[in-house]
Amino acid sequence: NAGVTQTPKFQVLKTGQSMTLQCAQDMNHNSMYWYRQDPGMGLRLIYYSASEGTTDKGEVPNGYNVSRLNKREFSLRLESAAPSQTSVYFCASRDGRNQPQHFGDGTRLSIL
Amino acid sequence: QKEVEQNSGPLSVPEGAIASLNCTYSDRGSQSFFWYRQYSGKSPELIMSIYSNGDKEDGRFTAQLNKASQYVSLLIRDSQPSDSATYLCAVSGAGSYQLTFGKGTKLSVIP
Numbered sequence: 240n241a242g243v244t245q246t247p248k249f250q251v252l253k254t255g256q257s258m259t260l261q262c263a264q265d266m267n268h269n270s271m272y273w274y275r276q277d278p279g280m281g282l283r284l285i286y287y288s289a290s291e292g293t294t295d296k297g298e299v300p301n302g303y304n305v306s307r308l309n310k311r312e313f314s315l316r317l318e319s320a321a322p323s324q325t326s327v328y329f330c331a332s333r334d335g336r337n338q339p340q341h342f343g344d345g346t347r348l349s350i351l
Numbered sequence: 352q353k354e355v356e357q358n359s360g361p362l363s364v365p366e367g368a369i370a371s372l373n374c375t376y377s378d379r380g381s382q383s384f385f386w387y388r389q390y391s392g393k394s395p396e397l398i399m400s401i402y403s404n405g406d407k408e409d410g411r412f413t414a415q416l417n418k419a420s421q422y423v424s425l426l427i428r429d430s431q432p433s434d435s436a437t438y439l440c441a442v443s444g445a446g447s448y449q450l451t452f453g454k455g456t457k458l459s460v461i462p
Contacts, residue, residue, distance in 0.1 A: 270448055281454035282395070282439070289448040297449070329394055333450075337383040337402065337443060340450055342394040 241265050243343035245330050251349045252320045260315040260346050262330030270333040271313035272340060273297075273305060275326040282329070288313055320350045353378045355442050357453035365461050370427040372456050374440030377421070383443035384416055386425045389455065390436045399425060430460045 246261045264271065273285040274297075284297030288307040302324060304316045313332075317324060327347050331340040354377040364370045372386075383402055387395035401407045401414040401423065413426040423442075427434055437455040444451070 272449075279454070282452045284449060287448060295448075333448075336446060336448055339383075339385045339397045339400050340441075341397065345394050 243330055243332055243341055245328075245343035245346050247346060248344065249347045251351065252317075253351055254320060254322060256320050256350075257316065257318050258320065259317075260328055260330075260348075261312070262314065262343060263312045264330075264332040264341075265311065266332060266334070266341065267310070268332035268334045268341075269310070270335075271307065272331040272333070273303075273313070273315045274329045274331065275299065275324075276329060276345075277326050285315065285328075322350050324348065325350045353381075353442070353444060353451045355440055355451045355453040357438075357440050357456045359454060360457040361459050362456055363459045363461055364430050366430060366432060368430050370430045370434065370458055370460070372425040372427075372438050372440075372458065374423045374425075374442075374453055375421055376423070376440075376442045376451070378442065378444045378451070379418075379421060380445040381418075381421075381442045382445050384414070384423045385441040385443075385450070386412075386414060386423075387439040387441060387452075388434075388436045389439060395439055427458075430458075432460045432462050434458060435460045 272287040286305040330343045333340045386399040389395045399414040415424045440453040441450045
């Protein structure tokens with residue numbers, strides 16, 4: 240079972256470059272999430288999509304945009320990367336409000 | 352603001368002992384509670400879910416929930432070196448699409 244698949248797994252960018260992180264789930268889950276994880280900061284929610292066609296800001300949305308392409312796919316875009324966005328990014332999905340989230344393997348992003 | 356608090360550790364226990372991990376939360380309306388295990392360099396992995404007061408056991412793991420005290424805990428019996436990881440507590444509020452995560456407790460099981 241693939242579960243939640245994130246691409247790429249690693250990426251190095253220069254300041255000012257743009258890129259899109261891809262996430263796809265094959266569990267038919269309604270809700271999808273993007274987090275970043277930094278040492279000592281825990282998991283911080285960037286954006287989420289409660290259902291297909293909706294997106295909402297989380298705790299740290301500045302500098303990011305998202306697209307819920309369809310029920311399976313939820314992408315995260317950095318329009319102009321900054322060194323402060325160096326982090327590990329996790330995508331997660333969830334079937335319902337009281338259900339657990341299931342995480343992808345993460346994307347390790349470095350911005351020079 | 353909804354908060355989930357965990358002792359950051361590190362918590363060190365000898366192999367074979369019981370490890371006790373604790374979590375408190377601020378939102379009294381919270382309804383769903385989860386424990387995740389995260390190995391260094393890996394993604395969080397769900398190990399336990401609990402929804403009602405009391406204990407829930409799964410193998411060597413027991414989750415305990417006390418909503419009146421706003422407290423959830425995870426016990427790991429017969430701890431193994433392979434249990435060494437960071438354990439994240441996560442809480443979902445009533446009707447909320449979001450999970451609030453604690454910053455995690457790092458557990459080290461000493462052979």
